[in-house]
Amino acid sequence: MRKLVLGSMSALLIATSLQANAQPDPEEQIIFRKAGYSFMSWNMGKIKAMAIDGTMAWDPAQVQAAANSIAATANSGMGALFTPGTEKSIGDTKTNVRPEMFTDMEGVGKVAMAFSKAANELAEVAKTGDKAAIIKAFAATGDSCKGCHDKYREKM
Known part of the structure; x- marks a missing residue:
């Protein structure tokens, strides 16, 4: 687990350093930001499956890893991909x-800022393993996602 998290963080750092050296072209920016949001969505889905739906076995370590991934991506500077x-x-x-x-x-x-705050709170709460608190923080994170989608994302 630790290797997976460290590997993910290393990949994120490498990607960030590459971006700092050369701003990706507009098409790459769209691809990168979509990948970031897809990654967060996948991790939100894992937490939902364990904490809400019960379709996956409850695993506090996996919930924490997913929450950490969401927070890391939320704080990665993805706003720079909206040029x-x-x-x-x-x-x-x-x-x-x-x-x-x-x-x-x-x-x-x-x-x-609301999303970043909610994602950070989810990661903090996930450290406790308290399922009820995680469910509450998960809902707040989802609400913050919806806040952006409602205002700034085309309906599909």
Whole structure:
């Protein structure tokens, strides 16, 4: 488990350092941010399956790992992947972002901070293994996701 977390963190650090050296082009930015959100969604799904649905066996260590992955991704600086030129799909690379994401900086800042805070709280609560507290923090994290989706993501 520790190797998996350290390996994931290493990969994130490498990706971050590569991005710092060369800003990805707009199409790559869309691909990277979609991958980040998909990764967080997958981890949210694991927590949901264990804590809410009961379709996976309750494993506090796996919940903690998933919560840590969500928080790490939420705090990775993904906002840098929303630059001019990424507000529209490019070729086969689709984006569901609304134009308001690029003009409502105050609103975007609020939902981004709310999400980061909720993700960090989920990671902290997950350390305790307290299932009821995790469920509450998980719901708050999901609500923060919804806050952004409702305002800045096209309905599919």
